[in-house]
Amino acid sequence: MNAAPFCPGYPPPYDVLAASYPDATVYPPAAFRVEWGPIFHRGRLDGTAKLLVLGQDPAVAETVTRRILVGVAGQRTQGLLARLGLTRSYLMVNTFVYSVYGQAGGNAHIKDEAIAAYRNSWLTTIVSHNDIAAVITLGALAASAYHRWLAAGATFAGHHAAILHPTYPESASAAGQITLADATKRLLANWNEALPGLIAAIAQPDEPASGTPYGTAFIEQDLPPIPPGDLPAGIPEWMRTARNWGTRQGPDAVTKRATIAVTVPAADRPWLTQPTLQPSGRRGAQPGVA
């Protein structure tokens, strides 16, 4: 038997938000991957969250697991929370509930009123139903979304840490401004600067905060798996790792946008250690007459 806690989903007052979300009339399909559906959150919706993380937008792993910050960005964020002594009492939502398509999509729509109104409903509901001591915003768009929420009349007196987005190294180095190694060094220095303020703000973490500063590159201990209790029931363990198990695939832009391939990592194929039955081209045992 396997004993694995799971995310129980969307209780009140979040159920109303998860059942009524902006569609393609609000999020233009030219800039957002609305075809994959919205993805709302990761973490506690039971009133116990002490830290709110505001991310940017979901990627492939998030689309498959239906929870945000699960892939590489999620693993890195999880490692940051571990340094704060948070293994459980956090809640994450994104700036955009749909994945951004193309470089300019997020920037072009960060000021959209209808997008902000829905996002602000989440933020206000969260701070009304939790004792949020600190907010972390990941990247410039999330920081902008946070300030827009305050400007729209929200009251939040806790700490705010505006830090570089966890995949800043990849995006900055791909843009040619900086090497991946140097961008990673810069990211981790930026995160190190944020640690003391966050630790001071969160009076009662789940366990004592280590506050151990990052080095100049990510090491294995910096990337803990996503806790099983953060994902829906039955999600396999390898989907909680950053083993690059999900990719967008296709020979052209249309097919690639329309396709997600999920591949069980080579290390997670239990049937290869046991003899298999004769494989069949068709699925399942043959259903017969009862």
Next chain:
Amino acid sequence: MNAAPFCPGYPPPYDVLAASYPDATVYPPAAFRVEWGPIFHRGRLDGTAKLLVLGQDPAVAETVTRRILVGVAGQRTQGLLARLGLTRSYLMVNTFVYSVYGQAGGNAHIKDEAIAAYRNSWLTTIVSHNDIAAVITLGALAASAYHRWLAAGATFAGHHAAILHPTYPESASAAGQITLADATKRLLANWNEALPGLIAAIAQPDEPASGTPYGTAFIEQDLPPIPPGDLPAGIPEWMRTARNWGTRQGPDAVTKRATIAVTVPAADRPWLTQPTLQPSGRRGAQPGVA
């Protein structure tokens, strides 16, 4: 805005069952696709189910949506329930929580005690917490599982309809015994025979039962979409259709077993009706410094 009800997941007493399920020590990976995780149910877990459907095992669409009977078999089953006047008050579980691999896998393990013990826990919990008037078993293995549950001491006095599995036409015709058209005719005649007994057993359906007999082939009205309230929050609408959006892919048996490709159907690509921004090889807007 989009208003879509969603499946709220696993409340007590089902939460314990969904958190503690048989793993590869119970379900041998040679015969079951344990690597994709267990998939538990579809339908009402709030005590309002009047009909229990016992299916066989999850396929690709079920693996992606994490609910059973969603793909072709699910659409056909949904059409059967519609004829019974059931649009909501049903609950479906499977004989096996993991997908069967290879023709013989299901037959070989239908007698396994540990597999049966967990399945029986679900069945007994369901009949203890719902007024189940009837059970439909889909195919021979589900019927066997039902009788094993009774033989193990369960008490259930309601109606039992043992009918052909919804994908019997595909499996029987692929085996060469019968043409697809003839097998479909046989399936629908078999289902027609079951209609009066089921309608008589379910005293208070959600709406008046039509009982309209099937013809000799499936027509469009026989295949209603899966209701949004049966799937997790945010699942896109096209995943509730049988548009063949999920496939196992790969040039060899190992890769094929390890890979599921999900493709947005051509009719459900909203960005093709609007001009897109310059596509980028990388995901999302570029996260910058806040």
